[in-house]
Amino acid sequence: MKTRLVFTLCVLGLYPFGSVDGRGGPVAVVQSPFTVGSVSAAPGTTVSGTLDVAALGGDTGTNIPFTIIHGAISGPVLALVAGTHGMEYVPIIALQRMRTAINPRTLRGTVILVHVANMPSFLGRTIYYSPADGKNLNRVFPGRAVGTLSERIAETLTREVITRATHVIDLHCGDGNESLSPYSYWITTGPAGVADESRALALAFGLDHIVVDRERPTDQAASVYLSNTAITRGKPALTTETGGMAVVDDGAIALVERGVAGVLRHLKMRTDGPAPTGSPVFIGRNEVIRAGVTGIFYPAVERGRTVAKGSRIGHITDFHGRVLEEVVAAFDGEILYIVGTPPVTKGEPVAMVGARQ
């Protein structure tokens, strides 16, 4: 009778600690339904829906499409977010594939896919900034419930996705104007233990180049970045960069798929998957080189290239072709990304250089 009662409670999602195998021993935990917004997924199912961000202050509001892949037994809750920047297509297309590639019946734990975090930017085809309010979504976390549209998107993601996850990966690529060599950001700030587990996530994701980021805010109320919103809340997190220039690149998509498969294995959410990278290259120093003037940028090097201190990586002209600025590397390093389209605005990035530890 007890076994039957426990089984019934488990099926109903009411028994938190596990079922009993009929001989009194514990077996894998059958889990409760998992809810995001108004959508619930039963154990062993995949369900999709949208988070609605209501209209406010004259804007039209927006929605955030997501999928819950809810395993039959309990385990970590891994949130994978794509499209924080709307012209970063590689992760968006990778998550389209993952929705059907991850089998909820063999998954331990839960995967939340956020397919397009920044719908105004995606549909408006804008780099960096939302066409709705001119803000960079990945600079306004944890967001505000009564704020501009980007701030409300951030608040919705914080409340409905980040707070429900145990681990978070914010999947970026070079923006629509950036030619990029793949790498991850490992954030070393945050509560004890979180940095170590975030490092393990970076290794498991498998991109060899790992930028060590020691300067993220530690204030939960001013976390600024999506992944840092998770870290300041005690959840290991990672930001990844694969692909760029608004190209739907199969090779870069494969890096995302391989990376997520490695993390699912690392978190023991699946038994199979690729091993962690055995040859990590930690980038201990990096610099984003910003345009000193507005004009037309001519890159002189390609992504991934090694550059020497003082060497030219490009130049900026005015709109009549006169050279206004030579762009040079401040130290010996590698080009992690470089702007690959002509427009540059004073103060915006033209390249990022990283140096190995």
Ligand SMILES: [Zn+2]
């Ligand atoms: Zn981005």
